[in-house]
Amino acid sequence: MSRRPSTIPRLLIVPAGLAVALFALPILALIARAPWGELTSILSDDDTGRAVGLSLVTSLITTGIALAIGVPLALVLARTRLPGRRIILAVCTLSMVLPPVVAGVALLSVLGRRAPLGRLLDDWFGVTVPFTGAAVVIAQLFVAMPFLVITLESALGSVDRGPEEMARALGARPWRVLTTVTVPSVRSALLAGTVLTWARAIGEFGATITFAGNLPGVTRTLPTETYLALQNSPDRALMLAVIQVGVCLAVLIALRRRWVPAITGGRP
Amino acid sequence: MSLAITIRRALGERRLEVDLEIADGERLVVIGPNGAGKSSLLRSVAGLDPIDSGRVTFGDEIWDDAATGEHRPVESRRLGVVPQRDALLAHLNVLDNVAYGPRSQGVSRREARRRAHRELERFHIGHLADARPRSLSGGEAQRVAIARALVAEPTALLLDEPTSALDLAAKAGVRALLTAATTATARPSLIVTHDAVDALTLGDRIAVLEEGQITQIGTGRELAAAPRTGYVAELLGINLIRGSLNGSTLTSGNFELTVGAHDLPGGEAIATVRPRSISLHRARPEGSPRNVWQSRISSIDRTADRVRVRLVDPVEIVVELTAAGLDAIGVGEGGEVWASVKASEVSVTGG
Numbered sequence: 114m115s116r117r118p119s120t121i122p123r124l125l126i127v128p129a130g131l132a133v134a135l136f137a138l139p140i141l142a143l144i145a146r147a148p149w150g151e152l153t154s155i156l157s158d159d160d161t162g163r164a165v166g167l168s169l170v171t172s173l174i175t176t177g178i179a180l181a182i183g184v185p186l187a188l189v190l191a192r193t194r195l196p197g198r199r200i201i202l203a204v205c206t207l208s209m210v211l212p213p214v215v216a217g218v219a220l221l222s223v224l225g226r227r228a229p230l231g232r233l234l235d236d237w238f239g240v241t242v243p244f245t246g247a248a249v250v251i252a253q254l255f256v257a258m259p260f261l262v263i264t265l266e267s268a269l270g271s272v273d274r275g276p277e278e279m280a281r282a283l284g285a286r287p288w289r290v291l292t293t294v295t296v297p298s299v300r301s302a303l304l305a306g307t308v309l310t311w312a313r314a315i316g317e318f319g320a321t322i323t324f325a326g327n328l329p330g331v332t333r334t335l336p337t338e339t340y341l342a343l344q345n346s347p348d349r350a351l352m353l354a355v356i357q358v359g360v361c362l363a364v365l366i367a368l369r370r371r372w373v374p375a376i377t378g379g380r381p
Numbered sequence: 382m383s384l385a386i387t388i389r390r391a392l393g394e395r396r397l398e399v400d401l402e403i404a405d406g407e408r409l410v411v412i413g414p415n416g417a418g419k420s421s422l423l424r425s426v427a428g429l430d431p432i433d434s435g436r437v438t439f440g441d442e443i444w445d446d447a448a449t450g451e452h453r454p455v456e457s458r459r460l461g462v463v464p465q466r467d468a469l470l471a472h473l474n475v476l477d478n479v480a481y482g483p484r485s486q487g488v489s490r491r492e493a494r495r496r497a498h499r500e501l502e503r504f505h506i507g508h509l510a511d512a513r514p515r516s517l518s519g520g521e522a523q524r525v526a527i528a529r530a531l532v533a534e535p536t537a538l539l540l541d542e543p544t545s546a547l548d549l550a551a552k553a554g555v556r557a558l559l560t561a562a563t564t565a566t567a568r569p570s571l572i573v574t575h576d577a578v579d580a581l582t583l584g585d586r587i588a589v590l591e592e593g594q595i596t597q598i599g600t601g602r603e604l605a606a607a608p609r610t611g612y613v614a615e616l617l618g619i620n621l622i623r624g625s626l627n628g629s630t631l632t633s634g635n636f637e638l639t640v641g642a643h644d645l646p647g648g649e650a651i652a653t654v655r656p657r658s659i660s661l662h663r664a665r666p667e668g669s670p671r672n673v674w675q676s677r678i679s680s681i682d683r684t685a686d687r688v689r690v691r692l693v694d695p696v697e698i699v700v701e702l703t704a705a706g707l708d709a710i711g712v713g714e715g716g717e718v719w720a721s722v723k724a725s726e727v728s729v730t731g732g
Contacts, residue, residue: 279464280481280485283533284457284533
């Protein structure tokens with residue numbers, strides 16, 4: 114690919130460089146200051162293992178549930194003339210801009226033991242949601258699923274409807290049109306939304322610690338573990354942080370090839 | 382079974398008001414300028430757009446009845462639809478695109494592919510089976526779309542500007558394919574186009590749609606001979622002369638015509654000449670026109686200030702001129718005249 118000659122003022126290079134430094138310096142510092150000698154001992158200790166396992170399991174469950182209910186939501190919002198669909202979309206994506214701790218408080222106010230729905234669940238089924246693994250997943254869903262919904266909804270809204278109509282004309286019923294035409298046509302956006310949701314879920318901290326607490330092995334996820342480690346063993350926190358950077362980087366690189374079309378809207 | 386269409390539908394400021402009946406095996410072309418409502422008509426017949434009032438029936442099946450609210454969804458009408466372009470599903474190869482219809486109707490994958498293969502072979506495009514739609518030329522993609530529309534033995538064919546996105550050479554091939562595919566079948570075909578050559582070559586009858594209304598309906602010959610609106614006269618009043626092309630000469634029986642610049646390889650071709658570009662003379666004209674021939678006037682149609690003169694022997698051709706012009710020549714029906722036309726006014730397209 115040949116580059117076109119630059120047409121922007123040269124001075125812009127200064128603020129652009131500042132932006133790059135903002136992102137790159139902390140990561141570089143993290144890698145430089147991490148106690149690499151303790152990598153194996155930290156990786157193999159029980160607390161780390163439990164936190165990593167919990168984070169992986171809950172974030173994957175969250176991603177699965179997000180696909181199961183978020184894809185239908187995006188379809189309903191993009192493909193029906195539901196009255197007030199704009200308002201529904203705003204409500205369903207509000208948590209993207211809410212402070213996560215506010216999300217946690219909001220969840221407690223409906224599912225907390227003394228909250229209306231929480232009390233019903235407790236009285237009728239003896240189920241308490243807060244401070245359980247389920248609470249971790251709910252907190253993650255609340256803040257992460259909008260990324261899938263909004264990515265998919267906008268892709269569905271802009272995709273050409275011609276192929277779907279052709280499929281119907283050829284005799285395809287709604288489920289077949291959905292699975293053989295609609296979903297393949299937004300495949301890139303679906304993948305991008307899924308990855309964004311998973312990444313947001315595995316990194317969730319504020320809503321989780323507010324709504325689910327930090328019980329080791331039950332609700333103490335990797336970000337919580339990292340935050341707690343910072344209080345008494347900063348080296349351990351550094352090492353945990355580096356591990357998380359590594360995981361995220363690995364996922365980004367693995368998906369890069371399929372991920373690029375979603376961003377550029379073109380071919381790989 | 383015949384397709385009976387009575388559609389009333391609001392189209393922005395205008396209304397679409399169409400009554401048509403397409404008989405078994407008949408090819409009906411709806412021609413009209415952009416924005417006349419052609420595509421809306423086709424979408425309503427397919428069941429993709431609702432109608433405000435009216436009925437669409439196929440034999441004794443009711444497809445749409447605004448009065449009772451009865452509606453058969455598009456997927457249950459068993460139609461063959463060919464859109465203008467981009468008909469194919471981009472993520473499936475050609476074979477699976479053609480197999481998509483049978484698959485949707487519950488045929489096994491193996492059997493659907495077998496039928497798709499047979500259909501592709503029938504149109505001599507079996508070699509494209511594994512190709513991706515993106516790698517096809519416009520003409521190839523349209524051939525595949527036609528094969529796909531026909532593979533499931535549709536009740537009726539709906540073609541939306543099937544050749545308009547193609548270049549000249551591809552147009553000819555697709556037109557020939559459509560002619561072959563729609564000849565000697567029992568199914569009605571509705572073809573929407575703004576291309577006069579499509580209309581005259583594909584249509585058993587032509588309905589002219591202007592601003593949502595059918596302004597004239599009849600065979601191409603009837604419309605060309607007595608156009609009722611300026612649009613029809615301008616568009617369909619063109620003369621088509623079929624013949625074989627060799628270099629710049631088109632031979633049709635014992636008539637030879639020198640044609641304008643073209644990039645066709647030769648062989649079967651259609652020359653088109655606008656009635657206004659032909660001049661009539663009492664005696665053999667002097668000067669530059671490459672095509673000069675003597676002919677006989679078979680009829681004269683004085684509609685408005687323009688006069689349409691039909692010539693026969695050696696070739697049937699319609700000439701349009703002013704009433705004053707005809708009076709100056711002073712030859713009436715049955716009389717002999719000389720006709721002339723410049724080669725640059727004669728264009729050719731593939732037959």
